[in-house]
Amino acid sequence: MFKAELSDSSILKTSFDAISSIVDEVQIQTDSEGMRLDALDRSHITFVHLELKSSLFDEYICDVPEKINIDTDEFMRVLKRAKSQDRVLMSVDEGNFIITFEGDATRTFKIRLIDIEYDNPTPPQINHPTSFKVRFSILKDSINDIEIFSDKIALEVDEDYFIASADGEFGDASIKYLHGENIKEHEKALFSLDKIREMLKADKFSEEAEISLGTDMPLSLTLTMVTGDGKLSFLLAPRLETDE
Known part of the structure; x- marks a missing residue:
């Protein structure tokens, strides 16, 4: 039952x-x-995990x-x-x-209920060099700013800032957030703006997101409820500069 x-x-x-x-x-x-x-999307670009x-x-x-x-x-x-x-x-x-x-x-x-032959996918084990937390509202604002000029978004972190940026045909955009974390590395990766927008539809799950990032590595985005009773996480493959 x-x-x-x-x-x-x-x-x-x-x-x-x-x-x-x-x-x-x-x-x-x-x-x-x-x-x-x-679950894993059909294109094998985004992995999602939900736990309640x-x-x-x-x-x-x-x-x-x-x-x-x-x-x-x-x-x-x-x-x-x-x-x-x-x-x-x-x-x-x-x-x-x-x-x-x-x-x-x-x-x-x-x-x-539907009949599907289903073997639960498991995410690859990735050791990201950096992890930090950022307010969810900042991520959503960054997406809205970047989409003015591009369908790709570069996410970058250094000792002081988390940076979202785009270089488009008709203009550029850059958003910098002082993260306040103890980060020594400089990491950067490029992602599909639409794929991140899909993930950010879960804006009421948590007010804060944990991001794990590495140069040209998949993006890990984890939302955890304040009570600790729920977790929603995503793993997104990067876009390489050669991708069309």
Whole structure:
């Protein structure tokens, strides 16, 4: 039996707003410790990991581990119907992922489970030379500034600053943030602006992001809830200068 009840629908909304932009289908795995998923987009550019511990939920029961295979777009369409004050109840019956919103009215949706041959992907083990934290709002502002001139974004860190920049055909942009971390290296890598924008749709998950960066290495972006009950992380492959 699996049953989970959550008083704050925004946690699921913000998570799957990002996830559904990256992958079409996922397998949500549940056990006594909570819910989690690992997924890789079709182009093998972005890896995503979500972990929601049982302690996050108002009520959580999982006697037997479940594998819930769903279409992420369908799940997100249902989640968008949740009102801010609604409680979210999740359960599974034979062939359906059942989502119920309890508020002024009780509304129940059944999402058909899909058949997918699924082996959970695992991210490569990468030892980034630098890690630091930055406010999520700064990342979102940087994306909006950079997209004026380019569809690529260079992320750079040195002893003093975290820098987002772009060199476009019609202009350049640069955003510098004094990180205040103990960093001795100078690292820089280039990424797809659209891919980072997909990740940043999870803006309500955490007010702060941890970035791990290395020269021409994948970008690691991790969001952790203040309570420690949830984590959403992404690993994004870099764009090389030879990429078109």
